[in-house]
Amino acid sequence: MEKAPHFVTDLAHLPTSAHGPRSATWWGTLGFILIEGTGFALAAAAYFYLMGQPETWPPGQAPPDWLWGTAQLILMLASLLPNLWTDRVAHQEDLRKVRVGLVVMSAVGLLTLVVRAFEFGALNCRWDDNAYGSIVWVLLGLHATHLVTDIGDTLVLTALMFTRHVEPRRYTDVTDNCVYWNFVVLAWVPLWGLLYVVPRLV
Amino acid sequence: MTAGTDTAVVRRDGPGLGEAETNARLARSWATPPGLWGWLSTVDHKQVGRRYVVTAFTFFVLAGLLALAMRMQLAGPERTLLSPDRYNQIFTMHGTTMMFLFAVPMMEAFAIYLVPLMVGTRAIAFPRLNAFSYWVYLAGGIMLWVAFILNVGPDVGWFSYVPLAGPQYSPGKRVDFWAQMVTFTEVAALAVAVEIIVTVFKQRAPGMSLNRIPLFVWGQLVTSFMVVFAMPAVMVSSSMLIMDRLIGTHFFNPAEGGDALLWQHLFWFFGHPEVYIIFLPATGFVSSILPTFARRPIFGYTALVLALFATGFLGFGLWVHHMFATGLPHLGNSFYTAASMAIAIPSGIQIFCWIATLWDGRPRFATPLLFVIGFIVVFVLGGLSGIMLASVPLDSQVHDTYFVVAHFHYVLIGGAVFPLFGAFYYWFPKFTGRMLSERVGAWNFGLFFVGFNLAFFPMHILGLIGMPRRVYSYPAGVGWDELNLLATAGAVILAAGVATFVGNVWHSLKHGVSAGDNPWGAGTLEWATSSPPPSYNFTHIPVVTGQEPLWTLPQGLPAQGLPVVGGLRVDQRELLLTTVVDADPDLREPSPEPSIWPLLSALAVTALFIGSIFTPWAVVWGAIPLAVGLIGWFWPKSPPDTPEPVID
Numbered sequence: 001m002e003k004a005p006h007f008v009t010d011l012a013h014l015p016t017s018a019h020g021p022r023s024a025t026w027w028g029t030l031g032f033i034l035i036e037g038t039g040f041a042l043a044a045a046a047y048f049y050l051m052g053q054p055e056t057w058p059p060g061q062a063p064p065d066w067l068w069g070t071a072q073l074i075l076m077l078a079s080l081l082p083n084l085w086t087d088r089v090a091h092q093e094d095l096r097k098v099r100v101g102l103v104v105m106s107a108v109g110l111l112t113l114v115v116r117a118f119e120f121g122a123l124n125c126r127w128d129d130n131a132y133g134s135i136v137w138v139l140l141g142l143h144a145t146h147l148v149t150d151i152g153d154t155l156v157l158t159a160l161m162f163t164r165h166v167e168p169r170r171y172t173d174v175t176d177n178c179v180y181w182n183f184v185v186l187a188w189v190p191l192w193g194l195l196y197v198v199p200r201l202v
Numbered sequence: 203m204t205a206g207t208d209t210a211v212v213r214r215d216g217p218g219l220g221e222a223e224t225n226a227r228l229a230r231s232w233a234t235p236p237g238l239w240g241w242l243s244t245v246d247h248k249q250v251g252r253r254y255v256v257t258a259f260t261f262f263v264l265a266g267l268l269a270l271a272m273r274m275q276l277a278g279p280e281r282t283l284l285s286p287d288r289y290n291q292i293f294t295m296h297g298t299t300m301m302f303l304f305a306v307p308m309m310e311a312f313a314i315y316l317v318p319l320m321v322g323t324r325a326i327a328f329p330r331l332n333a334f335s336y337w338v339y340l341a342g343g344i345m346l347w348v349a350f351i352l353n354v355g356p357d358v359g360w361f362s363y364v365p366l367a368g369p370q371y372s373p374g375k376r377v378d379f380w381a382q383m384v385t386f387t388e389v390a391a392l393a394v395a396v397e398i399i400v401t402v403f404k405q406r407a408p409g410m411s412l413n414r415i416p417l418f419v420w421g422q423l424v425t426s427f428m429v430v431f432a433m434p435a436v437m438v439s440s441s442m443l444i445m446d447r448l449i450g451t452h453f454f455n456p457a458e459g460g461d462a463l464l465w466q467h468l469f470w471f472f473g474h475p476e477v478y479i480i481f482l483p484a485t486g487f488v489s490s491i492l493p494t495f496a497r498r499p500i501f502g503y504t505a506l507v508l509a510l511f512a513t514g515f516l517g518f519g520l521w522v523h524h525m526f527a528t529g530l531p532h533l534g535n536s537f538y539t540a541a542s543m544a545i546a547i548p549s550g551i552q553i554f555c556w557i558a559t560l561w562d563g564r565p566r567f568a569t570p571l572l573f574v575i576g577f578i579v580v581f582v583l584g585g586l587s588g589i590m591l592a593s594v595p596l597d598s599q600v601h602d603t604y605f606v607v608a609h610f611h612y613v614l615i616g617g618a619v620f621p622l623f624g625a626f627y628y629w630f631p632k633f634t635g636r637m638l639s640e641r642v643g644a645w646n647f648g649l650f651f652v653g654f655n656l657a658f659f660p661m662h663i664l665g666l667i668g669m670p671r672r673v674y675s676y677p678a679g680v681g682w683d684e685l686n687l688l689a690t691a692g693a694v695i696l697a698a699g700v701a702t703f704v705g706n707v708w709h710s711l712k713h714g715v716s717a718g719d720n721p722w723g724a725g726t727l728e729w730a731t732s733s734p735p736p737s738y739n740f741t742h743i744p745v746v747t748g749q750e751p752l753w754t755l756p757q758g759l760p761a762q763g764l765p766v767v768g769g770l771r772v773d774q775r776e777l778l779l780t781t782v783v784d785a786d787p788d789l790r791e792p793s794p795e796p797s798i799w800p801l802l803s804a805l806a807v808t809a810l811f812i813g814s815i816f817t818p819w820a821v822v823w824g825a826i827p828l829a830v831g832l833i834g835w836f837w838p839k840s841p842p843d844t845p846e847p848v849i850d
Binding site: 011046 | 787
């Protein structure tokens with residue numbers, strides 16, 4: 001290192017956090033969304049594949065009851081409103097509103113889990129009845145896993161926003177969490193169609 | 203600044219802070235703590251990458267020893283060295299270990315170590331996830347091998363076809379260990395894929411626009427996307443398999459509306475891209491080694507990048523060619539035949555560009571280049587038998603024979619292991635600071651090349667004259683004796699080649715010639731720092747002005763003559779983030795400190811995965827320690843980060 005380095009630019013003025021595609025975590029979140037979305041797509045493909053095997057679909061069973069799955073769909077789509085609002089106030093770094101938004105989203109999340117429990121009870125099949133029951137339980141369970149992980153994440157983040165650890169990067173954590181919830185909701189729309197509508201169409 | 207005492211101190215790199223002081227401060231900020239605790243909690247991508255290399259190589263040797271055991275058994279007719287049951291476990295463990303515990307992790311290992319250096323950044327993206335991925339991979343590998351040693355090793359082939367692998371024909375836990383090993387390794391691979399994608403997208407040095415990304419990095423980027431789209435398929439299918447076996451689901455049970463072919467579709471939707479997940483990083487090795495030793499820039503950079511993308515796409519359209527013998531509709535078969543032949547086009551383009559680079563260069567035949575030439579010869583031979591197998595009538599004849607065994611060893615060893623050994627010789631000086639012996643390297647190559655061809659070429663003929671794969675013995679007098687003996691002799695020579703390599707490494711680690719920063723006179727950024735690199739990789743983040751930044755410097759200037767940027771913190775771990783396309787400086791983000799939580803989380807995952815082999819409740823109870831581990835991992839450290847220092 002005998003020679004002095006040739007500095008062409010000083011980057012001290014650059015910001016230290018940013019929302020969306022400027023940050024690394026946003027891309028990481030997107031990466032995991034791609035992975036999990038592929039998992040959903042493959043499980044859905046398996047559903048269609050298995051649909052071709054028996055004479056009737058569902059094979060000798062009633063399709064899942066409408067009520068809870070559709071309630072879930074409405075609840076989740078409605079949850080996009082507080083979710084997008086939380087995303088907006090996190091961009092504004094408004095701590096009070098962010099806390100409100102996260103508490104609401106935690107409550108909504110826990111509510112979706114309760115509804116999910118009723119959904120399992122209204123499937124009209126068991127996982128070990130036949131291949132139809134197996135794939136239905138796996139699809140619903142796969143989505144439930146995403147609910148559990150995202151709600152866990154939201155609860156921890158909510159707690160964090162009430163501690164002394166609030167700093168600009170926490171707000172980008174909140175917006176990334178909002179992105180992930182959007183994914184969990186949007187993944188439910190086709191899965192709902194698969195579980196509740198498709199068996200009634202064939 | 204709250205403390206008030208340090209306000210006059212410049213805590214960023216720049217002209218105000220001397221080089222020695224900058225390095226000292228960076229070393230303090232980026233060092234891994236000493237001792238066992240530091241060893242367990244490190245998040246340095248170079249340390250994690252080295253562990254991946256050593257672990258994956260250990261699995262390579264173990265799986266190689268299993269191959270030798272099989273060759274000894276098959277050296278002559280009706281030998282009784284191995285029982286049929288042990289033989290089943292051995293060929294399954296050989297394939298499984300080579301594919302899941304050696305090939306993919308080894309390619310990731312090179313990505314983890316080299317990609318951050320090649321793109322000119324201080325650390326990999328999500329370094330704690332990286333540490334976590336290593337521990338999960340290690341735990342999965344150890345679990346499988348302990349099961350094997352306890353005689354519970356999987357015995358149904360590396361692709362675990364149902365119904366053989368289902369609950370009816372494979373009672374016991376052998377297949378479950380296989381299925382959970384898949385879960386372990388795929389979790390690790392997916393985590394690494396995301397790290398590599400984000401490192402390449404967001405952490406490239408200023409000026410490294412898309413058209414200046416080293417081909418090795420392009421290869422690893424395309425590979426990472428293939429991992430993202432392919433690996434979920436094997437996780438879904440192996441989870442279905444374990445559920446069929448453990449909780450009575452019926453995915454693959456035809457009696458209850460399931461279908462055995464669903465397994466093959468899902469498995470090969472992963473399994474065929476897997477081949478390219480192994481091969482594309484190897485093309486990156488070749489594209490790095492060739493320009494250095496041909497002493498000219500790579501010929502056809504753009505064509506090579508496009509070939510990578512084309513291979514990445516086409517690789518997902520081939521999986522059914524593993525299923526030609528299952529009686530699928532003719533139209534489907536024709537499509538997959540066409541796709542299988544089409545993928546030879548990007549491979550051909552790559553081979554052409556590499557030969558052109560050599561042709562037009564002034565080649566220096568050092569060991570890395572020898573292995574690259576060996577790669578070209580062997581891989582082209584494997585590609586030719588691949589074109590043959592893409593044809594349904596021929597495939598139906600030689601399906602499940604040694605012809606297929608010969609083909610995939612030509613493409614996998616030829617396409618991945620030859621370049622890998624070239625890569626070892628090429629980057630060993632960067633990893634360790636010492637050169638491997640060139641003289642021993644030539645022996646290494648010679649034994650490996652001769653041994654490989656002696657071992658595997660006869661298998662083409664054995665397959666054509668009817669010898670099926672996965673048989674533990676064969677009768678005398680069917681005309682297979684001599685060729686099998688020849689193959690065994692080749693395997694012994696091949697093993698001697700590997701042993702030569704191990705000896706070379708062993709000796710050179712202590713006594714090798716000191717390498718210096720850039721012993722080969724190469725052009726990419728990993729050679730612009732010391733060997734081995736410091737914990738923070740570069741004193742200053744370089745500015746990139748061409749595809750081979752070190753070659754575009756004015757004649758005679760050392761690597762320190764690179765233009766650099768200043769302004770990053772040196773008192774904390776800080777990275778420069780740049781824009782995705784043009785790599786313009788955009789953000790300074792902190793990089794995580796070492797932490798024990800990734801290891802603890804990995805242990806929780808291990809308990810959950812292994813427990814779930816025995817009871818589904820392990821998923822429920824195992825989630826609790828895992829949640830604790832993850833919360834500990836992500837909870838910010840106390841006290842919060844110090845605020846931005848004031849600059850003079």
